[in-house]
Amino acid sequence: MKKIYFTLIFSLFSCCAYSQNISLDSIKINVQNENSNLYYEKLMYKFKFDPNSMSDDEVKNLYYGKQFSKYKTSYFDKDYLDFRKSLAQRNLKKAIVYGEKYLEKDPTNSEVLTYMEVAYGKKNIESKNYILYSLQSKTLLNCILKSGDGKSKKTAFKVNSVGEEYLIEEILGKNIRTFHRTSILQDDGTIDQFSKGGEIIYFKVFENISNF
Template sequence: MKKNFTLIALFLFAISTFSQNVNLEEIKKNISNPSSDFYLEKILTKYKGLPSQLDSIEARHLYYGKASSVDIKKSNEIRENFKKEDYKTALEIAESILKENPTDLETLSIISECYYRLQDSNNLNYYSTQFRKLIDAVLSSGDGKTEKTAYLANSVTDEYILLAILQKKAFEMKRFSKPSKDGMYDVWDDNGKKIFISIIYNMKF
């Protein structure tokens, strides 16, 4: 999937070299514990109400702990309406998706881009902040240089968004895949430089 959203450029400055191992089992335990600071409902409330106040650890728990599965038909419809520049319809579909799947990166990127093009700064800031918090969680999950330090993405779609953030053109790179403990590894060859991304399917479904 090729990502060409103008909005992506707004997030390039957010790329950080800091990374930390993601403990998926610990995240799963914390988000299910009502007494934990990282209980899913607590984090979701802050994410929806004041996304700018979400810290990096909370964002990580939210991204890797909140299962999300977007209706394929709706995903196709939002892309088609966005391409036709029918932003009103695209926004309506995006809003309906985010009610059920508030952490879906593709929908967040499209809805932010719609508001960017409509020059609606308030909504742009709200949704782009949510997007940035989640993409920062992915960027801090590893450095992508080895299997052990691979970036962790919740889906192939998120993987392509991550590559766009890293200013990499997926269609210009070679890729090979192999099974991993939690899903699969994609190894991208960028003119001899490898980028490792782990897709953790079992946390999504």
């Protein structure tokens, strides 16, 4: 997919500094406690209706807490694959249809949200979904970009899916499809190392291997 050109992508960098500590154990406790302000369904409600009102801590628990919620899909989900195929064919009408169906199952996929924003921006910029997806996408991308700096395994950018790896690198102006990829399986996901010449970029993907 060609490089994304739209304002929100470039506005991210002025406010994103590597700062977040991601503790999945703590997040799991938070999002599964119905009495907590960080209970997953409470966070999801705010995200769906007023993403701008969410604190950094709320967004972090929402995004990384997905694996402890009901909002999980397979990497080979048919709506996701049809969404990607429609985008590749530049059939934005179909892409929007499949994207909407997929987001019902996985509302916090920043890759799908970002490309849905692009699709609506070209097909129907006056749609309320264009504004909502723009806000939701920016909210999640800010969270991801604060999760690390990509310079080491310890400070890897932390994402929930492989597709989001490629989205982040596209935003950073890198074409990691031209990089050599090395993957190290861990109990809670995978460390992906992308290298080219003297440049190395690290990602931690919190993708359960059973999803593949």
